[in-house]
Amino acid sequence: MTFAQNRPTNVPSSPLDPETYEQVEQWDIFELVFYASYDGNPFTAVSLSAEFCSGDHSVSVKGFYDGGGVFRMRFMPTTQGYWSYRTSSNAMLLDGQAGSFVCVASSPDNHGPVRVSDTYHFAYADGVRYLPVGTTCYAWTHQTASLEEQTLSTLKASPFNKLRMCVFPKSYQFNTNEPMYYPFEGSLEEGWDYSRFNPVFFQHLEKRITDLGKLGIEADLILFHPYDRWGFSQMPLEVDERYLRYITARLAAYRNVWWSLANEFDIMASKKEDDWEYFAGIVTSNDPIGHLISNHNCLRFYDYNKPWVTHCSIQRIDMYKTAEETNEWRNKWNMPIIVDECAYEGDIDHGWGNITGEELTRRCWEGAVRGGYVGHGETYYNEKEVLWWSKGGELTGTSPERITFLRRIIEQSPGGILNPLPSSWDLPCAGVKDEYYLYYFGFNQPRYRHFKHESDVSYRVEVIDTWNMTITQVPGTFRGSFRVELPGRQYMAVRLALIEDDAN
């Protein structure tokens, strides 16, 4: 018997009185809190779920134990209107709890979770375009409060609206500090009690995800990663499963969460190939919202043809040809291409972390004009050894403002997205045929370029200096074959936009 059939009979169908019903914004979190003391291990022994119903629509949601005798249940309503729920549990106090609320229209800054849109692109659930402009601070939630706040301040002033970040703390060069919180009870010295989560750890994580949400930033949440000295990268399979059920119960109702099964799945020696499929099954079956989900590689790509994958989350596998492969990846996997790692702007001891701002900006453009999204990261060495790519802190590089500029150019394109067009071998181009062309010259430095367009329409021509962030309109209108003068510098683009002919 489902709860929908057990609906209270005294409920008015509409209009919904705000004084009678709790109101929750569409795509916001409706949270139930239950207090129940329990003698055993509430993390493992208590099951809690609920059925949320609205009209013919019902959604099954899992609850979780949050410590201190508190159980919680979080639900994101995706449609407006009246919702009711009823819980099920093996704990008598938690079982059969019922209630209702009203989901109202979202406030202006709340566009809902991000979805795939137009095959290769993204939009929020309300249809507003989302252009991922990503950066990476893997371990930013494992730092001091003041550093975490600084990271948020930096992000607020940045162009970034997606952040790759790990659930678990990170152990690596420049990452030798202990985290503020651990995900399990116990200690490294005395061992972890993998049967008992540390709610404070997760509450902190949620706070930071909420902080990001307030800044309009999607949390591309990395569920496993290999850079570990505590053992969280090699827990028994049943612990991995319990962890995934726990974190999805806690976070699936957060609209700005994306699931990234791993950072560099292929160098996690303790995981087998099938584990990732198993993990994906746990996450997706416990995520009623269907958040974006992918897996991220080191040396070889994940098989993005797996049915649960929503988008590619790529680390380039060739040191020299990176974002320029975006077309091939689009054609191969037929989904959005996010190149999270094409190497970071910086100057450290690793090829993945010591390219120039010019080169990172170039890679962002190369990906963009091929219809993909290339992510940022920064690894300039500093005496505090607080490097943005992992700990957050400050940004000092030259690429972010150019990435802001690129974002603006993409937003100005038809539909607010870029798709590649057939083009010369040496000049990638995005746009819409006979309407809009964005050519990117990359590291080439021509003094001029000949263009040839067969349709009998006129274009406005602009020369864009992607490094100096200038847009210069070329006097006149252009049709057919024409030549555009260029400054003989690198990193130039040319934009052609159709001039609507009022006479027609």
Place this chain on the structure above:
Amino acid sequence: MTFAQNRPTNVPSSPLDPETYEQVEQWDIFELVFYASYDGNPFTAVSLSAEFCSGDHSVSVKGFYDGGGVFRMRFMPTTQGYWSYRTSSNAMLLDGQAGSFVCVASSPDNHGPVRVSDTYHFAYADGVRYLPVGTTCYAWTHQTASLEEQTLSTLKASPFNKLRMCVFPKSYQFNTNEPMYYPFEGSLEEGWDYSRFNPVFFQHLEKRITDLGKLGIEADLILFHPYDRWGFSQMPLEVDERYLRYITARLAAYRNVWWSLANEFDIMASKKEDDWEYFAGIVTSNDPIGHLISNHNCLRFYDYNKPWVTHCSIQRIDMYKTAEETNEWRNKWNMPIIVDECAYEGDIDHGWGNITGEELTRRCWEGAVRGGYVGHGETYYNEKEVLWWSKGGELTGTSPERITFLRRIIEQSPGGILNPLPSSWDLPCAGVKDEYYLYYFGFNQPRYRHFKHESDVSYRVEVIDTWNMTITQVPGTFRGSFRVELPGRQYMAVRLALIEDDAN
């Protein structure tokens, strides 16, 4: 009956009296000249060959008609000592001519033709190392005398010791002038008499090849190319064959000639795949010296596994990953890798001709540390439209002096060559294990690098700025694991050289 058995009996075996015998340097040209009027077409109707013998060694050589009743025969002696010859011809005056000369040691600047040496490298016939430092002036011999002389002056002051150049004139953007000479009698308007070569054309070509030889420059002579408005790229097969027999008869005795069957064989629509094998057979069977020979691609590589190919002559087929493929090419073809076209320094309207001096220099280094040789070209636009890559003239770019610097670095390496060593994924390295390491950082800009060497030896460490052309020794000696400080700029290299321990 061979001529060796028919040797005159009055010849002293040794010592060879210079007053009795004409003397020719080893690897120089011994030329026979015959005057014979002939009523028919001497290019097609007269056959002329000779057998040159020294001891047990005999070489068959073809003669050619040089116009004005003059027939010539050119022979390059490859061993010192007494040589005799006897001609054969269907023309009575040319038949049975016999004589002898003495081949003496070469003068200091004459090292003989270049050969493959150490599988992936080159040396002159006398064993002196030859490091190809190539550039390209495709049509330089089809310009005015003053421009050709200017090209020679420029080359004299340059690092280049190999020049890609076409036999036939070139028709292309910036190449609209008529050549000074045509290879056949006739004209574009009235048609070419493909049965009659124009000796003046070939005499001029030979003069320029001789001029290059005096500068120590190898002529990488392109026998066919597609950029044509005269018809020379689509002659009948029998004309191609006659042309190849003629030009090999004329030029095979020039020690600084390399045969390049084509520039961009794969876009010569009138040639079939088998034609190139047929052409190679004609050239090699008419070249008693066995000059270096290859074929050069545009969009797809030639099959360098063909038995007659001596080295790869590559145009990169990927716009972004170019000389960085050199290791793979070495492993695939097991022969010297010359990347004649990785794109040219310049600023014109084509991706192959508008990279920066920095980028071209970087590609030269990327190829060098992988044990290959990357060629130069320059395509800066100028008002005279005399662009180096085709017409010659002046060099104005920034890469040649850096290429000179690279050449010096290679010369300083053990054996005067670079072979790749296994290295980190982000830092290619050439050298000799436990003795000499040359690491190249390319576009990366690290502030420092950790090195780890397992053998218990000490190294001198130098930081090389390949762009500013400085070599800075790091104070102290280094062994095992150590850190080298770097300036956080692009285009750096680090060189480790074993310190010989006098105490051992």
